[in-house]
Amino acid sequence: MSGPPFAPACLISGEPARGAWDFGAGIVPLNHGSYGAVPRAVTELQGRMQARADRSAIGWFPHTPAWVAQARAGLAGFxxxxxxxxxxxxxxxxxxxxxxxxxxxxxxxxxxxxxxxxxxxxxxxxxxxxxxxxxxxxxxxxxxxxxxxxxxxxxxxxxxxxxxxxxxxxxxxxxxxxxxxxxxxxxxxxxxxxxxxxxxxxxxxxxxxxxxxxxxxxxxxNYGWARARATMTANADAAADAVAEAVAPYLDGVGFVRLSVHLYTTAADIDAFNDRAVPLLVEWSREPGAGRPAPS
Missing domain, CATH: 3.40.640.10 (Type I PLP-dependent aspartate aminotransferase-like (Major domain))
Incomplete structure (x- = not known):
């Protein structure tokens, strides 16, 4: 990748941010903006809550209004x-x-x-x-x-x-x-x-x-929200430059590619997109209608 460097995000512990999420082998996650991706620590907490509800429904549901109110108060500041x-x-x-x-x-x-x-x-x-x-x-x-x-x-x-x-x-x-x-x-x-x-x-x-x-x-x-916004913005800009460079030889006019860059996104993910997805986008753009191919 040329252009601005894509800075790998590391948690405060020094560990790569990517390791805090559980992605399947071979998965290149670049659409966080649609469906999100939940860190392992949060899915573990949710799992413990669901297990508690399953162990005793009567010990769970009557208390949920108070817990929801606590969660609402905690989220308001964010x-x-x-x-x-x-x-x-x-x-x-x-x-x-x-x-x-x-x-x-x-x-x-x-x-x-x-x-x-x-x-x-x-x-x-x-x-x-x-x-x-x-x-x-x-x-x-x-x-x-x-x-x-x-x-x-x-x-x-x-x-x-x-x-x-x-x-x-x-x-x-x-x-x-x-x-x-x-x-x-x-x-x-x-x-x-x-x-x-x-x-x-x-x-x-x-x-x-x-x-x-x-x-x-x-x-x-583990990272800090202000720092996270700055990192995601900088890396999204770097990713946009890299993708623009990859498609430029084939682009005649204006095109749009939506990429979602989170802390776990790496330069290797963008390289993989350029290597695998860009040729497909170019191929599809040359098909009649220049739209997304119909599902088979």
């Missing part, structure tokens, strides 16, 4: 319950007197562009519209993501960059009518106010949520 003028102008033109709700990405999924959601929210609120910020990719990539978003409602996934178990996410709202939010499953806590009425929904497995504070704490203790 999300913190230069504006792009062209984007703001586009929303300003689109929002009119009939606009009731604006839904906007905090980080766009296909291009990883950070949108000026607080500025957009100001425009929408001035027009009498409310704003829902889709912060699916924001936790872990943007510090205090919920606080800086500026919407009436914000939600973000924890299974992506925070590497929490799948199924864990956060909803943060300052809306005056937030007490009108109800879970899809009515249960014993239905008479409680928001958010407590969400804390017990039948026999829903809440272990992903309960293990989420550990996932966030584990990375902070």
């Amino acid at each position: 999300v913190g319950a230069a504006a792009d003028e062209a984007v703001v102008a586009a929303f300003t033109r689109a929002i009119g007197p009939r606009t009731k709700l604006v839904v906007v990405d905090q980080i766009t999924s296909p291009t990883a562009r950070i949108l000026p959601t607080a500025r957009i929210a100001d425009v929408a609120h001035a027009a009498g519209a409310r704003v829902l910020v889709d912060g699916a990719h924001a936790p872990g990539l943007i510090g205090d993501a919920a606080r800086v978003a500026g919407g009436d409602w914000w939600f973000g996934n924890l299974h992506k960059w925070p590497s929490a178990p799948r199924g864990s996410a956060l909803l943060v709202t300052s809306a005056a009518d937030r007490d009108e939010l109800w879970p899809l499953i009515d249960s014993w806590h239905a008479r409680l106010s928001y958010p407590e009425r969400f804390d017990m929904q039948g026999t829903l497995d809440v272990t992903p949520y309960l293990a989420s504070p550990m996932a966030i704490g584990w990375l902070e203790e």
